[in-house]
Amino acid sequence: MSSALYHRNEACRLCHGSRLEGVLSLTPTPPANACVGPERLSENQPRFPLDVAICIDCGHVQLVDVVDPSYLFSHYVYASGAAPVMVAHLEDYGRSVIRRLGLKPGDFIVEVGSNDGTFLRTFKMEGLKVLGIDPAQNIAAKANSEGIETLAEFFDLAVAQRVRESHGPAHIVVANHVFAHVNDMQGFVDGVRTLLGPDGVFVFEVGYLVDVFEKTTFDTIYHEHLDFHRVEPLRKFFAANGLEMFDVERSEIQGGSLRGFVGLPGAHPLAPALAELATHERKIGLDKPATLRRYAARIERAGMELTALLKGLKARGKTIAAYGLPAKATTLMYHFGIGQDLIEYVVDDAPLKVGLYSPGLHVPIVAASTLYEKRPDYVVVLAWNFADAIIRKHAAFTEGGGRFIVPLPNLAIH
Ligand SMILES: [Zn+2]
Numbered sequence: 001m002s003s004a005l006y007h008r009n010e011a012c013r014l015c016h017g018s019r020l021e022g023v024l025s026l027t028p029t030p031p032a033n034a035c036v037g038p039e040r041l042s043e044n045q046p047r048f049p050l051d052v053a054i055c056i057d058c059g060h061v062q063l064v065d066v067v068d069p070s071y072l073f074s075h076y077v078y079a080s081g082a083a084p085v086m087v088a089h090l091e092d093y094g095r096s097v098i099r100r101l102g103l104k105p106g107d108f109i110v111e112v113g114s115n116d117g118t119f120l121r122t123f124k125m126e127g128l129k130v131l132g133i134d135p136a137q138n139i140a141a142k143a144n145s146e147g148i149e150t151l152a153e154f155f156d157l158a159v160a161q162r163v164r165e166s167h168g169p170a171h172i173v174v175a176n177h178v179f180a181h182v183n184d185m186q187g188f189v190d191g192v193r194t195l196l197g198p199d200g201v202f203v204f205e206v207g208y209l210v211d212v213f214e215k216t217t218f219d220t221i222y223h224e225h226l227d228f229h230r231v232e233p234l235r236k237f238f239a240a241n242g243l244e245m246f247d248v249e250r251s252e253i254q255g256g257s258l259r260g261f262v263g264l265p266g267a268h269p270l271a272p273a274l275a276e277l278a279t280h281e282r283k284i285g286l287d288k289p290a291t292l293r294r295y296a297a298r299i300e301r302a303g304m305e306l307t308a309l310l311k312g313l314k315a316r317g318k319t320i321a322a323y324g325l326p327a328k329a330t331t332l333m334y335h336f337g338i339g340q341d342l343i344e345y346v347v348d349d350a351p352l353k354v355g356l357y358s359p360g361l362h363v364p365i366v367a368a369s370t371l372y373e374k375r376p377d378y379v380v381v382l383a384w385n386f387a388d389a390i391i392r393k394h395a396a397f398t399e400g401g402g403r404f405i406v407p408l409p410n411l412a413i414h
Contacts, residue, residue: 006048006067013185013227014237017057020064023292024221024299026050027334031072032222032327035356035365045360048223050331052292059287060233061209067223069135069154069182087118089253090176093205094122097172101201103128107171110163110195112155112188113178115139117148124148131167133159156184160191169197175204177254179227189241192262202243202262209286210277211256216409217385218299218335219328220255229258230286231278238262247271255385303336306380306407310342313378321376322346322363323390323404324383330359332382332407339363343380347371371397378413380405387414 011018030045049065097103105127111120114132116139124130124147132150134140140152153159164170173192182188192202207220209228221228231248238245246268247261258277261268285291313320322329322343329346333339339361346358347368354367371379371394379402381387387406391398391414398404404414 005046005071006065008049009062009064009066012055012058012060013062014060014233015055015058015240017055019056020053020062021056021289022051022053022064023061023289024052024218024296026052026218026221026331027337029222029330029334030360031067032224032330032359033072034359035325035353036359036362037356041357041362047360050221050223052221052228054289054292055233056289058233058236059230060237061228061230061286061292063221063223063226065223066226072224086253090119091122093176093251093253094119097174097203098123098126101172101203103171108168109172109174110167110170112173112175114143114148114150117143117146117150119174119176120148129167131163133163155182155191156187157190157194160194164195169200170195171197171200173200173202175202177205177207177257179204179206179229182226185237186241189238189243193242193264196264198264199267200263201268203259204262205251205253205257205259207254208250208256208258210258210281210284211250213284213286213291213295215256216298216302217255217328218295219332219408222327222331224327230281231258231274232281232287234260235274235278239265244268244270245274248273248277250277299335302408302411305411306336306405307338307342309405309411310338310378310380314342318377319344319374320378320380321371321374322380322382323368323371324348324381324386325353325358325365326383329382333358333361333363336407338380344376345370346382347379368394371402372400375400375402377401378403378405380407382407384408 028047028049048067051064053064054061108129109123110131112133114134120130133155135154137152140150143150206229209230235245243262244265245262249259251257251259320343325346325348340363345364345366348365353365356365384406391404406412
C-alpha cells in the first residue's frame, strides 16, 4: 500500500458528520483504469483500500479511501466519444434536458467533467454557448481542437467565480458521473451555486445506490466512485448549501443512475418523484447498516461460486479467457481472486487497451479476434452488464463450441 497517494476520510462527504460505520470491505486494488504497457510489467503497482461506510447522521453511503485525484485522473484513457452506446445516450439525454428546461439559442451551459465534449456538442448544435471543464489535459486539448471550449482544470469555487466573470452566469451547469469523483464536495457545491443564474439549473447524473443494491453491481465500487447516492442524503446536502433539489429520475446508463435537478430555493416546483424514490429507498432498507452488511455477504457468496466454477474447469484442463476490461473489472478480479492463474488473457473491443495489461494483476489484453484464433473453452464476461450484446455478437464463438460465463447478477453459463 502506498500512503502518500491516498488518505482516509474521517467525516461524511455530504454532511461532515463523523459517525461513519463500515459496512463493506473490498479487496484493495490499484486504480481501476491503471492498465500498464509491457515496459512497466516489472513494476509493483500501488494498491489502495476499498472500504465502504454509511453515515449514521445523513445515511449517505460512501468510500472512505480517497486516492489523490491527480494520480487517478491525469492519464485517463476513457473518452466518451469512443463508445457508440454512450454517444447515443448523451445525445438523448442532451435533447431531453433542452426540451424539459426550455433552453434556447444563446443560453449558457457549463459542463464539469466534460471529457472530450461529446455531451456539449448537442447543445452547441442547438445554438447554446458551451464551456467544458475537465482536468485531463490531453482530453481537454482534444475537445478544444474540435471546437468545444474547454478549461483543463479541477472545478472549484475559484474556477466558478472566474467563469462567471468571463462568461456570465450559467443557465445550466451539468456534471455527469463526475460528482462522485470529487473529494472536495464543499468546493464543488459552492462553485455550482456561484455559477448558476437566478433560474439556473444544476443537472447531474450519478450512480444510484438502489441499482448497485438491487442488481448486485458491487463492481462499480472503485476509487473513481467515492459516492453511492440516493435521494434523501442528497436532498439534505443541497438544502444545507443554499440549493434545492426539485426533481429526480432514474436512468439505465452505467448500470443504473439517478439524475437530479437542482435550483435556487423556491425557484422551481417540487416534483412528486422526490418523495416516491425516497420512500422506495427506505422500504428496501438502504438507510440501515444491517441491509448493507447482508449485501456484503451476498457478494461473498457470488465470488465463491464463480471461483469454485473456474477452479473446477481449470482442474479438468479447460482453457479460460475473459471478455471486456471496464474499470469495474478491476474490483471484480481482485475481490473474487481472479488473476492469470485462472484466466489467460482478456479480450477487449477498445483498440486503445489492446497490447496493455490489466491493472495490478497484469493479465494481457488482446483483440476480440483472438477468441477465434485461440478458441478458449470458456470466456468470463467481465463487462457483464453488456453480456447479452457480447454473446449475440459472438454467436459464431458459441456455435463453434465455446461457452460464455456471466458472473453476475446470477452466475450463468451460455
Ligand atoms: Zn452524512
